[in-house]
Amino acid sequence: MKTSAKTRIATGALGAAVALTLGAALIPGERTPPAATGQVRLAEIPVSATSLKDAIHALTVRLQRLPEDHQAWAQLGSAYVQQARVTADPSFYPRAERALARSAALSPGNFAALTGQAALAAGRHDFAEAVRLARLSQAANPYGQGAQAVLADAYTQLGRYAEATRAIGRMMELRPGVASFTRASYDAELKGDRAEARRMLEHALDDAFSPTDIAYCRHYLGELALHAGDLRGAAEQYRLALNAAPDFTPALAGTARAAALDGRLADAIDLYGTVVGRLPLAQYVIEYAEVLVKAGKDPSQQWALLRAQRDLMRETGVRDDLTWAEFEADHGSAARAVEHAEAEYARNPNVVAADALAWALHRDGRDREALPYAKKATATGWRNALLHHHRAEIERSLGLAEEAARSAARVRDANPAFSPDLPALARFS
Structure with a gap:
């Protein structure tokens, strides 16, 4: 690095x-x-x-x-x-x-x-x-x-x-x-x-x-x-x-999210530049890159920063398979996403890890294996649009039309402003 x-x-x-x-x-x-x-x-x-x-x-x-x-x-x-x-x-x-x-x-x-x-x-x-x-x-x-x-x-x-x-x-x-x-x-x-x-x-x-x-x-x-x-x-x-x-960076990141989801991409990009300059957390870097992609701009600098951050975390004893499972599933290699997601779920079998594994398996073409994890991810009643969206996509790929329609309805009920093009923005910071 x-x-x-x-x-x-x-x-x-x-x-x-x-x-x-x-x-x-x-x-x-x-x-x-x-x-x-x-x-x-x-x-x-x-x-x-x-x-x-x-x-x-x-x-x-x-x-x-x-x-x-x-x-x-x-x-x-x-x-x-x-x-x-x-x-x-x-x-x-x-x-x-x-x-x-x-x-x-x-x-x-x-x-x-x-x-x-x-x-x-x-x-x-x-x-x-x-x-x-x-x-x-x-x-x-x-x-x-x-x-x-x-x-x-x-x-x-x-x-x-x-x-x-x-x-x-x-x-x-x-x-x-x-x-x-x-x-x-x-x-x-x-x-x-x-x-x-x-x-x-x-x-x-x-x-x-x-x-x-x-x-x-x-x-x-x-x-x-x-x-x-x-x-x-x-x-x-x-x-x-x-x-x-005024220097509370998470609120500035929230302002950037709201702007991006409202279609004000130029404003969001300006805000994210400040956010990542202050606090280059993986979450913010990925959000910034996704907004750049949606605006037709080059995200390569942010992806490089993300990889640098990953290396630094590894060097200092931080194991974060969840972030990389989500990143690889949405923006990289489905096979690597599965490896990271399986490792994360084995250590920390929470609903978000279940969702990450479900989505990684789906992106790797393994929908039958993915569905049980998607069901686990949505089992607590959490009204999380991203989790229900992932389940809907898996059910749709399996030809489960009625189940997919119900999951899609839960997405709309949970968050009418949800954008599948900006998945990182739907994750909770």
Whole structure:
């Protein structure tokens, strides 16, 4: 990989939201998507990249004076985990690993280090290990919300939805707030209850107090509207998010999505250029490339950036077969898509992984094998237009006309603005 591409990935991102609660431990807490992007959302109180940088500096200075402070080492490691997410630079993960290992060595079994190590495992997409470590943290401190946050996220990624719901319930008991309400919103969304999902986000917004908290909640209200086909409502929520925190990149990405789905491709391209310059996440890069293709422009620069990002993630221990399964199925090799999708589903059998495997098998001409996975992907009641579209296409290819018509109707019901030409924009960010 060229050094310039690595540097762009490592340094190009500013203004995303992460969570940082500096106390006994840092609490990861954001809504976990079934990874629209292959990423796990982990945050509690969104703060700026600058705030994280300042926190890391302060902790580093403290540890120069007090090198035996195991809690400061745990906080530093957890801050590096969040910094990796806020900058889309996974090279922070090895630093996190070293700091957390130092904390554990100084105080074996301390819950702050265990929580940080669980969040690190989740960041690297090792969700089974994240569960193991979070359970150890929970045993060490039954009142720690951070362990419940990681459990909720990891169980969701593992397709263990009942256990995720229980972990969210425990978070609510311990401390209702942005972290627990946004997770509860996603939990309701997975079950097809958009009204409850919106209500939980509105509770989160009521609890929000900082500009980035507000932007964070407004952004997800925008996502709910966008994926229900309400482009005007979505754009308004993104606007309010950016009013609260002008450098909140996810809301700018949402604005770009709404513009693209509304047919304003030139506006969307300009916005995506800024988004990817700030935060070159795979999700945003793929969205940008798809909009360029729809506008008749060359996406090759974005595909090169995506490959560079993939290489950097591999080098730093992040395994993300989901993103590459989705990418290869839509834009590359169907055979490679199947390989990635099978690997992802074997580790993380959630509804999005089931959908990715179904779609990869369909693109590889293996529709009979694909259909059971398409049914699994749509089994929770989630009103996700992309999942139902994939199922409709598989059923149509198998000559199941009535079933395909029902699935197509569910697509229209879920999202009247859905565009099969822009599949990445239908994935949840």
